Structure formats: C-alpha cells, structure tokens
Amino acid sequence: MKTPFGRLLVGLALLTSSCSTVDFEQQELKLTHDQKADSVSLDISYRGLIAGSSGLDDACAWMQGMVDKRPRFIVLGWPFEFDLEQIADEWLLGQVDVLRAELSFESGPSMRMEQRVRLKSVQEAIVRANFAISAELVKEYGEADLEREAKGWMDAKTLKLILAHARRGGPWISLEGGSLSIHFPCSQGVFHAAIMTIADPPKMEDEERALLRQALGQLGGVSYAKELLVVSFPISEDVGLQLTVVNDLSTRKNKDALIHEFSGK
Numbered sequence: 277m278k279t280p281f282g283r284l285l286v287g288l289a290l291l292t293s294s295c296s297t298v299d300f301e302q303q304e305l306k307l308t309h310d311q312k313a314d315s316v317s318l319d320i321s322y323r324g325l326i327a328g329s330s331g332l333d334d335a336c337a338w339m340q341g342m343v344d345k346r347p348r349f350i351v352l353g354w355p356f357e358f359d360l361e362q363i364a365d366e367w368l369l370g371q372v373d374v375l376r377a378e379l380s381f382e383s384g385p386s387m388r389m390e391q392r393v394r395l396k397s398v399q400e401a402i403v404r405a406n407f408a409i410s411a412e413l414v415k416e417y418g419e420a421d422l423e424r425e426a427k428g429w430m431d432a433k434t435l436k437l438i439l440a441h442a443r444r445g446g447p448w449i450s451l452e453g454g455s456l457s458i459h460f461p462c463s464q465g466v467f468h469a470a471i472m473t474i475a476d477p478p479k480m481e482d483e484e485r486a487l488l489r490q491a492l493g494q495l496g497g498v499s500y501a502k503e504l505l506v507v508s509f510p511i512s513e514d515v516g517l518q519l520t521v522v523n524d525l526s527t528r529k530n531k532d533a534l535i536h537e538f539s540g541k
Contacts, residue, residue: 296328296354297338298534301386301525305351308516309398309451316398316451317375319516320349320391324384326525327534328354336537342389343538345374349393352487352521367404371396379538387535398451406446413442429469437461437503455496455508456517467500490519 301324309316327335338357341348347360347369360372376392395401417425417439426432441448441461450457462470473479480489494517496510509517525531 295330297330297334297357298322298325298350299328299353299523299525299528300325300350301523303350303352303521305519305521306516307456307511307518308513309454309456309511310513311454313396314398315394315396316511318349318351318393318395320351320393321388322350322391323386323388324525325387325389325534326528326531332530332533332537335534339379339534339538342377342391343379345377347372347374347393349391352519353523368401371401381535381539385532385535385539387538402447402449402451406448409448410442410445413438417442429466431463431465433463434461434466437463441504451511454510454512454515456511457506457508460505460507461503462505463503467505470505487519487521491517494518 300322302321303323304319304321306319307316308319325339338348341359348358350357360369363369373394373396374391375394376390378390380388380390382388417435422435422439423432425435438461441459446459448459450459474488474492479485491509494509495507497506497508499506511517
C-alpha cells in the first residue's frame with residue numbers, strides 16, 4: 277500500500293497546481309453503493325465551468341482529460357482536484373472506471389459536464405484506506421508533542437485518542453448494513469463542543485456551513501461511546517449521499533474563454 281494512496285485519503289490530495297485548474301458555479305454530487313457488485317459510484321454534475329486561477333491552458337488540458345474519460349475529477353472545488361493517473365498506485369487505477377463524461381452547452385453561454393466515476397472492490401479499498409490513514413497519522417503524530425500540537429477545538433486528549441486508534445489500525449471508514457460510517461475518536465469536551473455548535477441555530481445559518489447543513493439532513497445515525505464518535509449515512513443503489521455546492525463567480529473575468537475553446541465558437 278503505497279504512500280501516495282495514503283496521502284490521497286487523508287486529505288493531502290494530489291494537486292495539479294497550487295491554484296485551481298477549473299472552477300464552476302454549481303456542483304451536484306451523489307454517492308451510491310451497489311452491494312452485490314461491491315462498488316460505489318460517484319455522479320458529478322458541474323455547471324458554469326470556467327478556467328481556474330492557474331490559467332486557460334491548464335484548464336483546457338484538465339478539461340480535455342475529463343472529456344477523454346481519464347480518471348480525474350473535482351469534489352467540492354479546489355484543492356480537491358484529483359488526477360488518479362499521477363498517484364502512481366496501480367491497484368487503485370485498476371479499480372476506477374469513468375463511465376460517463378458528457379460535455380454540453382447552455383444559453384448564457386454556460387458549459388456543463390455530467391460525470392460518473394465508479395470504484396470497484398470497495399471493501400478492499402476501505403481496508404487499504406483505513407491502513408493508509410492510520411499509517412499517515414502515526415507518522416504525523418507518533419513522535420510529536422501532542423500538548424503543543426493541540427490547537428483550537430482539537431484538544432490534546434483527542435489527539436492521543438486519534439493516535440491510539442491509528443496504532444490499532446482504525447477503522448476510520450466502514451461500509452456495511454446499508455450505511456457509510458465515519459469513525460472519529462474524540463474527548464467528551466470535543467464531542468460536547470461539536471453538539472453545542474450544531475445546536476446553535478444562528479451559527480448553523482452561516483453560509484460557510486451550507487455543506488454541514490446538507491450532511492446533517494441526511495444523517496442515518498450518530499453514536500458516541502467509549503470516546504469514539506460514529507456518524508452514519510444511509511447509502512444503497514437507490515439512496516445516496518448528496519451534496520450541492522454553489523459558487524459566486526460573477527466578478528471573474530474572461531468567463532467565456534474556456535467555453536469558446538470547447539464549443540468551437
């Protein structure tokens with residue numbers, strides 16, 4: 277299990293640039309699970325596609341790869357731009373198929389893309405993900421002074437719990453019984469602070485918490501026992517985890533440049 281696969285899964289995504297390659301006005305995501313096929317599918321709808329801050333040439337190269345059904349996709353926007361061909365993990369590449377990559381144009385003008393990415397052998401992928409996440413966390417915190425590392429809402433006790441969980445190999449993610457679950461060790465103080473934040477209606481109306489509100493609306497269950505928080509979402513072929521992201525790009529210049537490159541106009 278190679279280190280790049282671990283970096284991908286703990287959020288240190290392989291970035292094509294320090295800036296965004298492609299931006300969009302709206303994105304809709306839907307994750308579903310086919311238990312019999314042991315696969316998950318991610319349907320991604322991008323609307324209002326424009327060149328990112330890295331420039332038109334980079335945007336064109338990225339978009340052409342998407343059109344050609346190469347294993348690359350964007351989740352929520354920069355920095356989560358994933359180009360799996362650059363991760364150098366042969367097992368992962370062998371399990372990922374891009375089933376759909378349809379580009380279309382709308383009045384405005386506006387460009388959109390519909391993409392479907394499928395990950396096969398998902399249970400094996402989860403085993404590898406849990407191993408990789410644990411290895412990265414042990415590497416990060418194994419010799420660290422956790423009292424000094426504790427910042428903001430993350431207290432030293434939570435870091436110690438995370439490190440102990442990592443040394444046991446997790447799990448951090450599980451997919452069983454029709455539920456996708458995230459496992460997060462944390463102190464009672466961190467857990468209570470999270471609950472109080474969620475229970476504060478004015479704070480939850482903040483624009484930056486739009487994704488959190490969407491996720492909470494799809495919760496299947498929450499448990500906290502023995503200093504382990506488990507958050508679950510129902511997922512199947514029919515029921516998927518869905519998120520929508522909206523970005524205000526009204527002040528961006530040359531928004532039509534990428535459209536003209538691909539529409540031929």
